[in-house]
Amino acid sequence: MEGLLISAYKLDNETVKRLEAKFSENIGEKIKFIVEVDRSLIGGFIVSIRHHRYDYSIKNKLKEMKDYLVEN
C-alpha cells in the first residue's frame, strides 16, 4: 500500500525505511511512502495513509497549542 510522507526537511533513506516499518507494523500492511518536503511544517512530518492523516508536525502542534490557550 502507498502512503504519503511529508517532512519539514529531507529525510535520509534509512529514516524513511524505519518509518515505513513502524507504520506497516501498526497498520498491518506493507507501506511504501511517497516522500515530499514542505518547509512550512517547521519540523516533524505528516503521514497520510488511506485517507487517514497522522500529523506529527511542529506546525500542527503549535496550532493545537494556540487553540488550547485561547480556549482557556
Add this chain to the structure above:
Amino acid sequence: MDMYIDSISELKKQVSSFDHTVGMRREGTVIKAGDGIVQISGLLECKYGELLEFENGDFGIAFNMEEEYVGAVLLSNSCEISEGQKVLGSEKVVEVPVGDELLGRIVDPIGKPLDGEGRIKTKHFRPIEYGAPKIMDRHPVDTPMSTGLMAIDAMIPIGRGQRELIIGDRQTGKTAIAIDTIINQRHNDVICVYVAIGQKASSIAQTIKVLEDNGAMDYTTVIVATASDSAPMQYIAPYAGCAIAEDFMYRGRDVLIVYDDLSKHAVAYRTMSLLLRRPPGREAYPGDVFYLHSRLLERAANLSEARGGGSMTALPIVETMAGDISAYIPTNVISITDGQIFLESELFFAGVRPAVNVGLSVSRVGGAAQKKAMKKVSGTLRMDLAQYREMVVFAQFSSELDKATQNLLYQGERLTEMLKQPQFSPFPFEEQVVLLYVIKKEELLSVPVKKIGEFKKEFLEFIKVHYRELLRTIQKTGEFTDDDKKLLDEALNTFMVTFTEEENK
C-alpha cells in the same frame, strides 16, 4: 507591569500543562470546487452533516454522501478552496455553543460572536439538529405567552409551548409584533432568542438597537445570518437558534424564539439544494422543504414536569406575496403551526396597527392559554368584530339604519380603534382586561371614535391612580369577579364626568 508578569507566568503554566497527543484525522481531497459547493474524494466514514475543516481554516458541512465522493457546502463566502487541497473531518456534526453565557450576545450560526464582546466562554455545545420532544415528554399548553398587544392577547392568544405563525406581505408589521412580544417578556421570566435570516444588516442593527433601548438584550440572544452570508449559513441559522433555545428549555426555563423569516430560509435551502444538484420540485424548492420547517418547529413544545416543565414558544414569520396565503411555503408552515396571525396591507394603510385580520387569524390553543379574566372580557370579541365587518359596508347609509345596527356599527368602530396600539408600548394583562371590559359599555358610545385613543390613555392613568388595588387584584388572581366589575363601573362613571367635560370645552 505586574499585570504582564502575571499574564506571562500564567501563560507559562498553561503551556507546560498542554498535553498533546497526535490522533488520527480522516482526510479527503478536493476534486471540484465552485459556487460554494465542494466535491471531496476520500473522506471515508464521513457523517451526514459533519463539520469539515479546509486547509485555509474555512468550514463546510457534508451534505451529499455519494458512493465515490462527499458533496460539502461551504459556510464562508471565500473562493480560496481549490482542487487538490486537503479536507479534514472534524468527527463532530455541526454544533453551537449553548448556555447562560449566550444571553445578551449577538452571534452567527456557528456561535462566533458578532458583537465584539469577546469569545463566548461556555463549555457546553449542542448539535443544531436534534429530535423533537416525544409525546410522553409533553404537557398541554396552559400558560399564556403574553405579547402585550391587545388585539392578539384577547382574540388570538398564544400559550407557552405553542407555535404561532406571523404571516403577511412585506411591511405589514410582522417583525414589529415579534419584537413587541420580546420586549413584553421583561418581567415574565422568559428567555428570548431572535433569529435573523437573510435580512439586511442595517435592518438587523436597527432591531438590535430597539431591543437594547427597551432593556430586552438582558434576556435575549440574537443569531444573525445576513443576506450577504452564504446560503448554508442562512440555512443553519434557525437550527442553531433552536439548539440554543432548547438548552434553556430542557433546563426548565420558558423560552420564546422568533424565526425572522422562514421564507428567506426556504430560499436559502433551495439555493443550496439546487447547487448540490438535488432534484427541484414545485417552485424549484427541493422535495423536503416541508420537512425543513416541520423538524424545526416540532422542537418547540411545552414539556412535562418530569422533563423539567420548561417550554419553547416559536413565532415563525413568513412573508406572502400580494396576500397569497395559499402559496407553497405559506401553506406548508400554516399546516405545521398551531395557528396564525394574519397581517394585511389594507388594514395597515387604513391605520389599523397591528394590522391583524381577525377573521383569518386563529390560535388553535385559544382559551386554554388565557387567564379567566381575559376569557370573560374577550369572549365575544371575535364575533362582535365579525358582525361589525359584515355590516360595515352599510355604514355609508348609517342614517337610514335601525338603532340596533347603528349601535353595532358604532361599537365596532370603537372596538377597532381601541385595539390599535403603537409600537413598543405593551399593555400588561390587567390593563387589557380593564380596557376590554369598558369598551363594551353604553357610555363609550358617546365618545367620538377619534377620541378613543385619548380615552384609553387617560382612563388607564385614572385607574392607575385611583383604583390601583383593583389592577393589582386582577393581576394577581387572574380573575375578574362581579365585585371587580361593579368597581370598574363606578370608576367609569366617575371618569366619564370629567372626560366629557373636557370634550365639550
